[in-house]
Amino acid sequence: MDSLRYSLQLLSLIFLLFSAWASARQRVIPRLGVRRRTSEHEVSQTTSSSFDIKIYYYTQTIDHFNFRPDSYATFQQRYAINSKYWGGADSNAPIFAYLGAEAPLDYDLGSIGFLNDNALQFNALQLYIEHRYYGYSVPFGTMEEALKNESTRGYFNSAQALADYAAVILDVKKMLSAENSPVIAFGGSYGGMLAAWFRLKYPHVVLGSLASSAPILYFDDIVPQDGYFSVVTKDFKETSQSCYETIRQSWAEIDRVASTPNGLSTLSKIFSTCRPLNNSSELKDYLENIIIGAAQYNYEAPRYLISDMCRAIDGAANGTDTLGRIYAGVVASSYRQNDSCYDMNEFNAPSETAEGWAWQSCSDMVMPIGHDTNGSMFPPSPFNLTEVNDYCKKLYGVEPRPHWDIKLILRRFASNIIFSNGLKDPYSSGGVVEDISDSLVAVTTAEGSHCLDISVAFCTDPHWLVKQRNKEIKIIKKWIAKYQADLLQLKQRMNSKNLLAMDSLGYSSQLLSLLILFFSISASATPFYIPRLGVGTTRRTWQHDQPQTTSSSSDTEDFKKLYYTQPLDHFNYRPDSYTTFQQRYLINSKYWGGADSNAPIFAYLGAEESLDDDFSIIGSLNDNALQFKALQLYIEHRYYGNSVPFGTMKEALKNESTRGYFNSAQALADYAAVILDVKKTFSAENSPVIAFGASYGGSKSL
Numbered sequence: 001m002d003s004l005r006y007s008l009q010l011l012s013l014i015f016l017l018f019s020a021w022a023s024a025r026q027r028v029i030p031r032l033g034v035r036r037r038t039s040e041h042e043v044s045q046t047t048s049s050s051f052d053i054k055i056y057y058y059t060q061t062i063d064h065f066n067f068r069p070d071s072y073a074t075f076q077q078r079y080a081i082n083s084k085y086w087g088g089a090d091s092n093a094p095i096f097a098y099l100g101a102e103a104p105l106d107y108d109l110g111s112i113g114f115l116n117d118n119a120l121q122f123n124a125l126q127l128y129i130e131h132r133y134y135g136y137s138v139p140f141g142t143m144e145e146a147l148k149n150e151s152t153r154g155y156f157n158s159a160q161a162l163a164d165y166a167a168v169i170l171d172v173k174k175m176l177s178a179e180n181s182p183v184i185a186f187g188g189s190y191g192g193m194l195a196a197w198f199r200l201k202y203p204h205v206v207l208g209s210l211a212s213s214a215p216i217l218y219f220d221d222i223v224p225q226d227g228y229f230s231v232v233t234k235d236f237k238e239t240s241q242s243c244y245e246t247i248r249q250s251w252a253e254i255d256r257v258a259s260t261p262n263g264l265s266t267l268s269k270i271f272s273t274c275r276p277l278n279n280s281s282e283l284k285d286y287l288e289n290i291i292i293g294a295a296q297y298n299y300e301a302p303r304y305l306i307s308d309m310c311r312a313i314d315g316a317a318n319g320t321d322t323l324g325r326i327y328a329g330v331v332a333s334s335y336r337q338n339d340s341c342y343d344m345n346e347f348n349a350p351s352e353t354a355e356g357w358a359w360q361s362c363s364d365m366v367m368p369i370g371h372d373t374n375g376s377m378f379p380p381s382p383f384n385l386t387e388v389n390d391y392c393k394k395l396y397g398v399e400p401r402p403h404w405d406i407k408l409i410l411r412r413f414a415s416n417i418i419f420s421n422g423l424k425d426p427y428s429s430g431g432v433v434e435d436i437s438d439s440l441v442a443v444t445t446a447e448g449s450h451c452l453d454i455s456v457a458f459c460t461d462p463h464w465l466v467k468q469r470n471k472e473i474k475i476i477k478k479w480i481a482k483y484q485a486d487l488l489q490l491k492q493r494m495n496s497k498n499l500l501a502m503d504s505l506g507y508s509s510q511l512l513s514l515l516i517l518f519f520s521i522s523a524s525a526t527p528f529y530i531p532r533l534g535v536g537t538t539r540r541t542w543q544h545d546q547p548q549t550t551s552s553s554s555d556t557e558d559f560k561k562l563y564y565t566q567p568l569d570h571f572n573y574r575p576d577s578y579t580t581f582q583q584r585y586l587i588n589s590k591y592w593g594g595a596d597s598n599a600p601i602f603a604y605l606g607a608e609e610s611l612d613d614d615f616s617i618i619g620s621l622n623d624n625a626l627q628f629k630a631l632q633l634y635i636e637h638r639y640y641g642n643s644v645p646f647g648t649m650k651e652a653l654k655n656e657s658t659r660g661y662f663n664s665a666q667a668l669a670d671y672a673a674v675i676l677d678v679k680k681t682f683s684a685e686n687s688p689v690i691a692f693g694a695s696y697g698g699s700k701s702l
Helices: 002-008 105-111 114-122 158-175 190-201 227-239 241-258 263-270 280-296 305-314 322-333 352-360 385-396 406-413 426-430 463-500 502-525 611-615 620-628 664-681 696-700
Strands: 014-016 027-029 053-061 074-082 095-099 125-129 183-188 208-212 417-422 440-445 559-567 580-588 601-605 631-635 689-692
Touching: 053 158, 074 105, 074 114, 074 158, 095 114, 095 158, 095 190, 105 125, 114 125, 114 463, 125 158, 158 183, 158 190, 183 190, 183 463, 190 208, 190 406, 190 417, 208 463, 227 241, 227 280, 227 305, 227 426, 241 263, 241 280, 241 305, 241 322, 263 280, 263 322, 280 305, 280 322, 280 426, 305 322, 417 426, 417 463, 440 463, 559 664, 580 611, 580 664, 601 620, 601 664, 611 631, 620 631, 631 664, 664 689
Parallel strands: 095 125, 095 183, 183 208, 208 417, 417 440, 601 631, 601 689
Antiparallel strands: 053 074, 074 125, 559 580, 580 631
16 A cells, blocks of 8 residues: 555656756756656556546647647557546536646646546546656657657657647537536646636636646746745755754765765765766765655655654664765655665656656746745756846757736636645745635645645545635635526526527527528639728728828827737747747837836737728727827737738748648737837836727737
């Protein structure tokens, strides 16, 4: 039983070897695994072969955000379904969807217990989806092929993964005729961040999310970079002051012994290494992994790893020196206590999973984790974004991209997300640990560790863990009950209206059928024509496609014409994704109340025409800017006017590859980038933005 529990929560840590720091220590980055994992446990452990779980594959699009020829390539994405307890589509029974993270699906099926433990009381269908580029969901045939260059691995990111999950969930609902079944998303660690982002980006697909141990604030300096290691230090200090002091002193002692004649050989003997040490950094990195792993996954029923480690360090025989005590702690915290030697490469052994996470750590999952000497029991190793950028550029040819201020977005726009954290978990330093609103709830436990709440439940679990899970269950039940009540009310209203409008509906249906038939016949005889969604108050002709300027146009002294260097592709990390073009925008600050007063910004989202065309007739912003003391911002749509990639419109539209980036998803990301840059330029981070648009532009402002 004990070994099974250990295997369900094994530490997963990876080394990012920064070549720029060749003369310094290798940098230890704790991986965001749900459970403790080492190289030995990279072998799949799964319950997927059980009778209740069926494995499926979905034909997934490689690129959800562009229309290039290679965007339509597909791969097989693995997912698993357990319908044992499902109440069925007729009763609108819920779907529990687990969003896989940086590991094969097999690990999650073996360790994530929350869905199966609670499916019966919810009558829920269980759906487990594997993350792209992991396990059996690898594009291009093999992981080696998928990661071989910038073009193939460029589609490997969280934005594409979220779109994958939406596609799979919608397909499963359609397959089971369960369109009205509410979906609750679950995820742990990196998967917890995905679950929170999923609710933000696809609220029409998922009713709510449980984000367990999700360090979602660990981007763009929202929280201090030393938070992770500060919690580790605090955990050990609270357990034992003498244990903390021994660990703190051990780093200098290792360096001292290493500097003596035959010092590395001495260290190899003290720590029973499986091969001779090449340098002291090997040992220090190994020990650091052991220590932070004990903190991150502290509770492994019925053990507390930090207590075991400190008990061994403090309880060593009288006369045992510092390094002897540390070795005793290593033995006590290991899941292999009877091993004759310890492999210093245990935590950075090469694997497909490790390769995948190394790439993600350089693209969109760069978290500023470091530590200094202020109270830390670790030697100083501050995070340096410039060095990380240089390293990633050299290794992969990419630079990390910034994330939104997620805390601000959550406060203003999000709902129905549970952020659960155990405060012993070092990653809780980057998690949401206080309620943001009535529907953005933080559920914390003082003793909890990483992702413990969504792990398999045992009858021996402590009361504080049972209490945490019960609170989460109560909140989810409330979401579903409200959804079911709203759905019933909607059906009753629709039935009432249908009875009153039955006759007219029958007539309307016949008329609609005739119209469809008419257009079908017409389509075979004439070219297909779709009226353009222009804003103009006058009919458009060839004559009116020329820019029209008025006294309030960009030529007046109140307006300033500017250009923003915009990336061609916001959603991938391919070489051509970093191609840029100049996007035009206009600013009028005449009536603006300024950043100090948090005065608003009116942002007009350009549509399918040159900005000059819209600018000459859109008066709402300027007409009302004075009373709102608003800054006016007009942004031109990509591929129109003066905001054309590739130099000219002819070049931009010449083939599928150049025009494949011409779509509304990219345009929306353009607007976000320009607005954030303008807010930064004006130090107006707290100024609210009101988006305006008309016709096609109006649909984008929603």
